[in-house]
Amino acid sequence: MNLERLLQLGYSAERAAAFAYRGHARSLKDPEEKTHIARIEAEEWEHRDNLLRMLNRLHLRPSRWLEWKYACIGRLISASCHIIGYFAPMYFAGRLESGNVNEYLHMIELARGTAIADEIPCLLEMARVEKQHELYFLARIEAHWLLPWFRPWFRWGPGVSFNPMSAGEAEEPSTV
Numbered sequence: 306m307n308l309e310r311l312l313q314l315g316y317s318a319e320r321a322a323a324f325a326y327r328g329h330a331r332s333l334k335d336p337e338e339k340t341h342i343a344r345i346e347a348e349e350w351e352h353r354d355n356l357l358r359m360l361n362r363l364h365l366r367p368s369r370w371l372e373w374k375y376a377c378i379g380r381l382i383s384a385s386c387h388i389i390g391y392f393a394p395m396y397f398a399g400r401l402e403s404g405n406v407n408e409y410l411h412m413i414e415l416a417r418g419t420a421i422a423d424e425i426p427c428l429l430e431m432a433r434v435e436k437q438h439e440l441y442f443l444a445r446i447e448a449h450w451l452l453p454w455f456r457p458w459f460r461w462g463p464g465v466s467f468n469p470m471s472a473g474e475a476e477e478p479s480t481v
């Protein structure tokens with residue numbers, strides 16, 4: 306996928322994530338978890354703002370189709386959080402975040418030498434924040450009895466990630 310399409314996809318997917326986390330936070334009982342997931346939602350909106358700035362700098366517009374598609378996906382996930390229990394929303398949020406890290410790392414590679422090469426530190430910061438999200442959801446489910454059933458099927462869990470970023474790298478800014 307080229308940089309332009311990846312930026313459009315990320316822009317729309319960030320809104321899906323924000324919608325999903327809004328529903329997820331509302332479906333939870335624990336006040337600390339509610340607050341933390343509301344903060345994750347706010348971070349996804351920030352990511353969307355950053356991606357819009359990058360699209361604008363490249364004289365591109367968001368894709369109408371992706372905006373519609375991901376708004377539907379986000380709302381569907383948001384509603385489903387109220388009926389599918391505690392484990393599945395936490396597990397699939399972590400699994401999705403694990404892939405999001407790679408999308409930002411991929412954007413960094415594609416942004417080199419382009420008009421938005423100076424945005425690479427911002428893209429790296431977003432990759433780090435997505436890794437922090439992944440680790441937060443991992444911590445929520447790593448002791449759950451369902452995890453041994455989900456991990457082999459969905460290929461994500463303790464010690465199995467879709468991205469190469471370490472927990473240390475997620476906490477400390479590294480250079481690119």
Ligand SMILES: [Fe+2]
Pocket residue numbers: 319322348349352405435
């Ligand atoms: Fe994000």
Ligand SMILES: [Fe+2]
Pocket residue numbers: 322345349402405434435438
């Ligand atoms: Fe995230």
